[in-house]
Amino acid sequence: MPGPDLLSSQGLRLDGRRPNELRRIRCKLGVFTQPDGSAYLEQGNTKVLAAVYGPHQASKSKSTTEGVVVNCQYSMATFSTGERKNRPRGDRKSQEMSLHLRQALTAAIKTELYPRSQIDIYVEVLQADGGAYCAGVNAASLALIDAGIPLRAYACACSASMAWRNGEPEPLLDVGHVEEAAGGVVLTVASLPNTGSIALLEMSHRLHMDYFKVVLSRAMQGCRDIEIILDKAVRDHLAEGWTKQDVVTI
Amino acid sequence: MWTTKTFLTKTKRGNILKIVREHYLRDDLLCGSSACNICPHKDEEYVLDSKPDSVCALFDYPHYLLLDTNVVLHQIDVLEEDALKNVIMLQTVLEEVKHQNTAIFQRILEVINNKKRKFYSFVNEHHKDTYVERNPGEKQNDRNDRAIRKAASWYALHLSVNNVAGQFPQIVLLTDDENNRKIAQEEGIVCCSVKDYIENVNGFVGLIDKLSKNVIPETCSKDALYPAHFTPTQIHTGIRNGKLYQGTFHASRDNFLEGTVSVNRFEKPILLQGHIGINRAVDGDLVAIEVFPEEEWRKPSDIVLEDKADDPGDLLEEESALLSSAKPLDSSKDEITPTGKVVGIIRRKWRQYCGILMPSKFPGATRHLFTPAEKRIPRVRIETRQSDVLASQRILVALDSWPRNSRYPLGHFVRALGPIGDKDAENEVILLEHDVPHARFSEAVLACLPPNDWTIPEEEIKKRVDLRSICICSVDPPGCTDIDDALHARPIDGVTADGLKKYEVGVHIADVTYFVRPNTALDKEAASRSTTVYLVDRRIDMVPDLLSSNLCSLRGGEERLAFSCVWEIDENANVLSTKFHKSVIKSAAAMTYEEAQITIDNSSRKDEIARSLRTLNALAKKLKQKRLDNGALLLASPEIRFQVDSETHDPVEVQAKKIMDTNSMVEEFMLLANVSVAEKLAEEFPQCALLRRHPSPPPANFTTFLKATRQQGFEIDVSTNKSFSKSLDEAVLPGRPFFNTMLRIMATRCMQQAVYFSSGTLSHPDYYHYGLACPIYTHFTSPIRRYADVIVHRLLAACIGEDVTHASLLDTKQADSICDNLNYRHRQAQYAGRASVALNTHILFKNRIEIESAVVLSVKRNALQVLIPKYGLEGPLYLPSDKFTYNEEEHYQICSDVTLKTFDELTVRLTLDSTNLQHRKLVFQLVKPHVPGFSYVPEDSGMEVESVASAEEVKETPIKKRKETKQSKPKKKSKNQ
Numbered sequence A: 001m002p003g004p005d006l007l008s009s010q011g012l013r014l015d016g017r018r019p020n021e022l023r024r025i026r027c028k029l030g031v032f033t034q035p036d037g038s039a040y041l042e043q044g045n046t047k048v049l050a051a052v053y054g055p056h057q058a059s060k061s062k063s064t065t066e067g068v069v070v071n072c073q074y075s076m077a078t079f080s081t082g083e084r085k086n087r088p089r090g091d092r093k094s095q096e097m098s099l100h101l102r103q104a105l106t107a108a109i110k111t112e113l114y115p116r117s118q119i120d121i122y123v124e125v126l127q128a129d130g131g132a133y134c135a136g137v138n139a140a141s142l143a144l145i146d147a148g149i150p151l152r153a154y155a156c157a158c159s160a161s162m163a164w165r166n167g168e169p170e171p172l173l174d175v176g177h178v179e180e181a182a183g184g185v186v187l188t189v190a191s192l193p194n195t196g197s198i199a200l201l202e203m204s205h206r207l208h209m210d211y212f213k214v215v216l217s218r219a220m221q222g223c224r225d226i227e228i229i230l231d232k233a234v235r236d237h238l239a240e241g242w243t244k245q246d247v248v249t250i
Numbered sequence B: 001m002w003t004t005k006t007f008l009t010k011t012k013r014g015n016i017l018k019i020v021r022e023h024y025l026r027d028d029l030l031c032g033s034s035a036c037n038i039c040p041h042k043d044e045e046y047v048l049d050s051k052p053d054s055v056c057a058l059f060d061y062p063h064y065l066l067l068d069t070n071v072v073l074h075q076i077d078v079l080e081e082d083a084l085k086n087v088i089m090l091q092t093v094l095e096e097v098k099h100q101n102t103a104i105f106q107r108i109l110e111v112i113n114n115k116k117r118k119f120y121s122f123v124n125e126h127h128k129d130t131y132v133e134r135n136p137g138e139k140q141n142d143r144n145d146r147a148i149r150k151a152a153s154w155y156a157l158h159l160s161v162n163n164v165a166g167q168f169p170q171i172v173l174l175t176d177d178e179n180n181r182k183i184a185q186e187e188g189i190v191c192c193s194v195k196d197y198i199e200n201v202n203g204f205v206g207l208i209d210k211l212s213k214n215v216i217p218e219t220c221s222k223d224a225l226y227p228a229h230f231t232p233t234q235i236h237t238g239i240r241n242g243k244l245y246q247g248t249f250h251a252s253r254d255n256f257l258e259g260t261v262s263v264n265r266f267e268k269p270i271l272l273q274g275h276i277g278i279n280r281a282v283d284g285d286l287v288a289i290e291v292f293p294e295e296e297w298r299k300p301s302d303i304v305l306e307d308k309a310d311d312p313g314d315l316l317e318e319e320s321a322l323l324s325s326a327k328p329l330d331s332s333k334d335e336i337t338p339t340g341k342v343v344g345i346i347r348r349k350w351r352q353y354c355g356i357l358m359p360s361k362f363p364g365a366t367r368h369l370f371t372p373a374e375k376r377i378p379r380v381r382i383e384t385r386q387s388d389v390l391a392s393q394r395i396l397v398a399l400d401s402w403p404r405n406s407r408y409p410l411g412h413f414v415r416a417l418g419p420i421g422d423k424d425a426e427n428e429v430i431l432l433e434h435d436v437p438h439a440r441f442s443e444a445v446l447a448c449l450p451p452n453d454w455t456i457p458e459e460e461i462k463k464r465v466d467l468r469s470i471c472i473c474s475v476d477p478p479g480c481t482d483i484d485d486a487l488h489a490r491p492i493d494g495v496t497a498d499g500l501k502k503y504e505v506g507v508h509i510a511d512v513t514y515f516v517r518p519n520t521a522l523d524k525e526a527a528s529r530s531t532t533v534y535l536v537d538r539r540i541d542m543v544p545d546l547l548s549s550n551l552c553s554l555r556g557g558e559e560r561l562a563f564s565c566v567w568e569i570d571e572n573a574n575v576l577s578t579k580f581h582k583s584v585i586k587s588a589a590a591m592t593y594e595e596a597q598i599t600i601d602n603s604s605r606k607d608e609i610a611r612s613l614r615t616l617n618a619l620a621k622k623l624k625q626k627r628l629d630n631g632a633l634l635l636a637s638p639e640i641r642f643q644v645d646s647e648t649h650d651p652v653e654v655q656a657k658k659i660m661d662t663n664s665m666v667e668e669f670m671l672l673a674n675v676s677v678a679e680k681l682a683e684e685f686p687q688c689a690l691l692r693r694h695p696s697p698p699p700a701n702f703t704t705f706l707k708a709t710r711q712q713g714f715e716i717d718v719s720t721n722k723s724f725s726k727s728l729d730e731a732v733l734p735g736r737p738f739f740n741t742m743l744r745i746m747a748t749r750c751m752q753q754a755v756y757f758s759s760g761t762l763s764h765p766d767y768y769h770y771g772l773a774c775p776i777y778t779h780f781t782s783p784i785r786r787y788a789d790v791i792v793h794r795l796l797a798a799c800i801g802e803d804v805t806h807a808s809l810l811d812t813k814q815a816d817s818i819c820d821n822l823n824y825r826h827r828q829a830q831y832a833g834r835a836s837v838a839l840n841t842h843i844l845f846k847n848r849i850e851i852e853s854a855v856v857l858s859v860k861r862n863a864l865q866v867l868i869p870k871y872g873l874e875g876p877l878y879l880p881s882d883k884f885t886y887n888e889e890e891h892y893q894i895c896s897d898v899t900l901k902t903f904d905e906l907t908v909r910l911t912l913d914s915t916n917l918q919h920r921k922l923v924f925q926l927v928k929p930h931v932p933g934f935s936y937v938p939e940d941s942g943m944e945v946e947s948v949a950s951a952e953e954v955k956e957t958p959i960k961k962r963k964e965t966k967q968s969k970p971k972k973k974s975k976n977q
């Protein structure tokens, strides 16, 4: 069958996951004290930090009466990939990612609550192993909660790809770097699983219409699974926070 | 559970890179055994029996086999036999096999997928209890061995849980790695070598013969005949610093001690000579070579050298004969070729080879020699106890290894194909040697077929254009049962702006894609076969018979589904409009070319069929003229038809194919349809349309051709196809009607192959079809016998919204890989067809001697390549160097007053030389012009040399017998000219 061998005949992926399984997600809120909110998130070997400042008064040029201006900056650490590369801030790819982040997060934030103000969100990729954008959205969601900014719902992002098993199409959830590099299509979805709405949809290659639905629904399923994990992390953090807060923030 | 794998690799630029991969360990993987009490298996997930019967006398208790990688890699032929069942395949092993040899990997997958074989593939690498981490400094191989042993002991423990002792199967580890066996034994794992195990298996005759010979390591120098090969690392460094070169080894057809390797840096291929120079490379292998300094360069020997008839044992014979002839006598520069030697093998490209056994002279011996049918493959030493039976058979043999101390490569017997000389066995050889898939269609494929009594459903007819009332007919060669195409033409009302009459012309092609749906087993099989292969007496269908000869075939008087291309054409054959649609047709008549020709010529016939045919014929002539004006080439290739005896299927007579007007009539409309479809597809699918192109030949191809035509007094202009075509037309010799055809036959051989390609892979000017002189072309008209047409049908159906597209159809990369396979299969099918013609010619000439007129195709150093136009046969006519002198500059041979050059017409005598059963060949002897002491003199002139006469008597006898047994088919007498 066409396409790279991403699924073994036993139905396992190259790293041992089944098609519908996420990578291991570990996260922590409130990792810095300086920003108003922060979070660290690992999705497999992809590791990101997110920091949130605000809301604060917007600079004159950007300020609108309609709502808060969400300002995003996505960047990758020099050491984030196997081959070390000096990455200037604000290169084209980062700019595009920043825009995509902004689109997803603006959909989640109740922007109408803070006219004439601004929220700054920084996402730094420490280690990239596929799906850095998704991890960035998920981490930023946590950081926003940590900052106490009212959200409509969790913004969760997840990717999905296509593979073949015994000639049948089988979508893969949460695509890692190896699978990405194999050249298949990668569909990235950022959504508010609570409301079922999609904030951003992006696809790396052409995909035939016949398969779009199954791949999309698998990615959406991934977003819902991630929401559960994030929600648990928030609850754990808060439970911890009530008892330890004074000890931690000296 | 979660862990990471860390390893180092090198990037293309040579930097060291550390790669970290995630690796998940699971607790939900099953062991697959019915004896297990722990894993939550579902019923269909049990693969291994709870009490497997033991077939091996060494282990008389129930057990499962666990295979080491080396067993799968070297003993795949044994594993493919039904003998071994209840086998555990570890993922570690599968991955190693996949990495080392994809062909074997595919074969083992097939075994695993065969439910009856009870092979269970266990994902030990992701099981939490069987994963082992590589220790610091440990070699990957050792780590994998450890993983295999770990899995073996885990299975033993796992099955023992909650089981009564002695009631559950044991694990037996099969490995040929002595070291691994030793450690396993220390760890308490039962293990055994494959040889010991198989030799004690009862009830499977011949299983031992399939055992691959144990590999002797390259470092072992005991009794070595050949120098050792370099290690992969040495080769790698050698190539990188420019001391070594890599390339594919091509063995010479004529001289078994000579071969060449093409290397980018040198214009000429590198010459390799002698046993040591070739150093165990086999035709097709990817080898590393070292090139000698320039003063040691030689010229290719022009002698024919065959391996000795009998088994010389493990000795390399004197190579002096070869070497002395190869040393340059004079220092003429252009004869000398860069020379070198093989120093290592990068990758073996061994396949299975057909051939015959040459039993050892010693009775009871088990070691024998095997002679492959392909001349370029060396003989193979095999071991078998069935030599008496196999000696009279065509057999298939696999190569195992070629150790330094063995003159011949070692192999093992795979299977017998049938008696030597038996038609089926010989056809089987042709099919195997050309890699033509010809197994019977599998159940899965047959399950995709409609029922035998299928008729067109009413709702399908409603969806289509109903052309059943139109008088459509098909014209094909006689005996054709897979009719792909049918035609119609009728005048329509109105005139063009120029006042010309208008016609509607339709080409209707069998709608194969209605039955062959994408991604079904049927579709995959057809894609893999790519083409129907025509042997003289057998057809290997691309799709099953029910479709090819019945439901898809546009038979006369039956309703069939079709894909139609319908034009409005004016009487000057200008296309006014084109439309495509699916249709239902009912062919009024399925005619042969001859019948159609008679219908056209018979002026008393005024019926609709006759009128339609006449219109088509008239339009086709105009279309053809237009094509020729554009510069299309009329090429020729000698094509022949065998008349086959209805009972024995042996050929009884052969004749050149007759070409009639109607042949060209059908051809013109097929070309027109193909071009129309190609234009539509390229417009609609610029990235993935499947097209066919014919590159213009490089000028160098024409050098010898032009020299030869000049000798005949013609200057051919080959600068463009138009000028070429024109000068070909003008090159006519009065009194030699065949000369022009000859010229065209020769011109055909200067051409490149036409190939399929995907429109996304080339730029527009490269789409050009040189031979047809049209900017774009594809194949649309034969979907029953060509898979390319199936794809084209699907694309066209998608264009006009009659069918949906599917993902793989629109992918340039996949389209490209489909094209690669199509081109490969088409080439192989062509070669197989030619081999079949050769086989039948040999059968035909077994009993006859003929004297025929012939034409010289080319002049070689020691021979003329001649063509017998009557039979389309060609072969070498050897000229002794003591009589003839070869002129290298002008390419002619001269003997006193007789000069022989290309295009000369001769008379030759044809006989069959059967002294070598594998390579029977036709022998050509010169009759006219007469060269005293060389030319053959026909009997009736009374100058017969005695020895020849007696030889002829021997050969004549079978004819007489034949005549007695078969009265019905009178033999044609030999013609004397």
Ligand SMILES: [Zn+2]
Pocket (backbone or CB within 6 Å): B030, B031, B032, B033, B036, B037, B038, B039, B158
């Ligand atoms: Zn179990």
